[in-house]
Amino acid sequence: MKKFAFALAAAGALLSASLAQADTLSEVKARGTLKCGVNQGLDGFSAKDDKGQWTGFDVDLCRAVAAAVLGDAGKVEYVPLSAEARFPALQKGEIDLLSRNSTWTLSREADLKLIFAGVSYYDGQGFLVPIARNINGALELGSAKVCVQAGTTSVLNARDYARQNNLQLEMIELPSVDEVVKSYADGKCDVITTDVSQLYALRLKLPKPADHIVLPDVISKEPLGPVVRQGDDRWLNVVKWSLYALLNAEELGISTATLDQALASEKPDVKRFVGTEGNYGEQLGLGKDWAVLIVKSVGNYGEVFERNIGATSKLGIPRGINQLWSVGGIQYAPPIR
Amino acid sequence: MRLSVFGIALAVMAGLSLSAANAQMRPSAAVGGSGIVDVPEKPGYVPSPEEEQLDPAFRRQPVYFRTTEPPGTIIIHTDERFLYLVMGDNRALRYGIGVGRDGFQWSGLQKVSRKAEWPDWTPPPEMIERQPYLPRFMAGGPGNPMGAAALYLGQTVYRIHGTNMPNTIGMAVSSGCFRLVNSDVADLFSRVPVGTKVIIRQAPAL
Numbered sequence A: 001m002k003k004f005a006f007a008l009a010a011a012g013a014l015l016s017a018s019l020a021q022a023d024t025l026s027e028v029k030a031r032g033t034l035k036c037g038v039n040q041g042l043d044g045f046s047a048k049d050d051k052g053q054w055t056g057f058d059v060d061l062c063r064a065v066a067a068a069v070l071g072d073a074g075k076v077e078y079v080p081l082s083a084e085a086r087f088p089a090l091q092k093g094e095i096d097l098l099s100r101n102s103t104w105t106l107s108r109e110a111d112l113k114l115i116f117a118g119v120s121y122y123d124g125q126g127f128l129v130p131i132a133r134n135i136n137g138a139l140e141l142g143s144a145k146v147c148v149q150a151g152t153t154s155v156l157n158a159r160d161y162a163r164q165n166n167l168q169l170e171m172i173e174l175p176s177v178d179e180v181v182k183s184y185a186d187g188k189c190d191v192i193t194t195d196v197s198q199l200y201a202l203r204l205k206l207p208k209p210a211d212h213i214v215l216p217d218v219i220s221k222e223p224l225g226p227v228v229r230q231g232d233d234r235w236l237n238v239v240k241w242s243l244y245a246l247l248n249a250e251e252l253g254i255s256t257a258t259l260d261q262a263l264a265s266e267k268p269d270v271k272r273f274v275g276t277e278g279n280y281g282e283q284l285g286l287g288k289d290w291a292v293l294i295v296k297s298v299g300n301y302g303e304v305f306e307r308n309i310g311a312t313s314k315l316g317i318p319r320g321i322n323q324l325w326s327v328g329g330i331q332y333a334p335p336i337r
Numbered sequence B: 001m002r003l004s005v006f007g008i009a010l011a012v013m014a015g016l017s018l019s020a021a022n023a024q025m026r027p028s029a030a031v032g033g034s035g036i037v038d039v040p041e042k043p044g045y046v047p048s049p050e051e052e053q054l055d056p057a058f059r060r061q062p063v064y065f066r067t068t069e070p071p072g073t074i075i076i077h078t079d080e081r082f083l084y085l086v087m088g089d090n091r092a093l094r095y096g097i098g099v100g101r102d103g104f105q106w107s108g109l110q111k112v113s114r115k116a117e118w119p120d121w122t123p124p125p126e127m128i129e130r131q132p133y134l135p136r137f138m139a140g141g142p143g144n145p146m147g148a149a150a151l152y153l154g155q156t157v158y159r160i161h162g163t164n165m166p167n168t169i170g171m172a173v174s175s176g177c178f179r180l181v182n183s184d185v186a187d188l189f190s191r192v193p194v195g196t197k198v199i200i201r202q203a204p205a206l
Helices: A002-020 A024-031 A057-070 A086-091 A106-110 A153-164 A177-185 A196-203 A233-252 A259-263 A268-274 A290-298 A301-308 B002-025 B125-130 B182-191
Strands: A034-039 A076-081 A114-116 A121-123 A125-130 A145-149 A170-174 A191-195 A212-214 A222-224 A227-229 B061-064 B074-077 B082-088 B091-096 B098-100 B108-117 B149-153 B159-161 B197-201
Touching: A024 A057, A024 A233, A034 A057, A034 A086, A057 A076, A057 A233, A057 A290, A057 A301, A076 A086, A086 A114, A086 A227, A106 A114, A121 A196, A125 A153, A125 A196, A145 A153, A145 A177, A153 A170, A153 A191, A170 A177, A177 A191, A177 A196, A191 A196, A196 A212, A227 A233, A233 A268, A233 A290, A233 A301, A259 A268, A259 A290, A268 A290, B082 B182, B091 B182, B108 B182, B149 B182, B159 B182
Parallel strands: A034 A076, A145 A170, A145 A191, B074 B197
Antiparallel strands: A114 A227, A121 A222, A125 A191, A125 A212, B061 B091, B074 B082, B082 B091, B108 B149, B108 B197, B149 B159
């Protein structure tokens, strides 16, 4: 018994020692590949294309980090994970980074000992309505019949929202998402409510997707972002600033199309970004051209968004709250300096 | 008879080349740049209702839009090819636009100084130089490149107007400033008075 306790204490000490010395950046460099946990299949965010290549919004974040660290966005080992398996896989060190539509919450940091590197996509609950109803916002929903999947937080959120805003919404709870879509398509309800990213996916299942819009209102907070283990601040910085590089690139007007122009630019903030001034890449433990490699490989945040989930993609999600803070949204990255 | 056949052939040809240009030039909001396509004006051409039906991404719709500008303000993002009419409470009515050469020249604050429905059209000399076959004057009405309405911006040559070429919405085109499909410009016309604040924002310069 005593022995066992001692062994446990020793293991604990060992574990904390290894945590203290955690150096994922060096490990990834030595290994030559980035192990990135992704969704097994979610249209626009993470899925294999017809050539067997992983593509998507979350996948591009893995590629961006690999480009910054290894100079090659292709050097990613994708680990498809279920919702249950994702956090244990990260805790056990089976992956270096989790980029899998995961919501940033208190308990996932404080209880699971993980840390979110930022918000790559602000999701939240919204409402899908037929354009013909000519509604400009959720406050105009009045006493609409709302189809929602039973037993989800969406039911509670919609009830709270209705109560707070004196709406007489009639909630029609259905056992599955497919039945929600069918009831709406059959005209048994006027509205569907769930997370905005899912509303756009559901819209594709309707006979005439273009006849329906998602209202601008977002009534709950589901911030999605990349996750790493606690206790490795250097690696956290690499992932965090890779995401911020994507956002800063868009704000500065640096895209795959303008990268050459940016490399020749005389503007100080552009020079700091592309590495023609300062040693910001080195400070992160990366090369001078870390941010250039990111943009060259995946483009800027707007390009990543549009290509995978944006208005011209299959899902057709408008930028909405994910637009940059300077042009109507809330996406905001601290400056590189 | 010969004339009208010729006219149709021209329109068909122009339509074809336009849709090809369209596919290339639809901006992905963030790519930016203003690779302006030389799309000749087609005075007299009256688009079909089908043509006036925009791609869903460019149709008028309420969107999330955070701004410190008061409701009623017009904000134009040339890079995105969108015009926003601020509605307050973090939302705006968003209209798809085509941006002409002049539209990329200037950013800052203007005011709607005059409004006109179905305005006449007097192509400026530089446009005549590029497209010498254009009429020197054309009375307002369907088929007029100025479309259903125009909002004049301050004392400048800039204006928000309609179009008889709806498939140029979303593009950077050779002439004009900010063009909306006719049903949209009529809608905007009915919502904003003379004196409305108009803010024009360009892509960041490198």
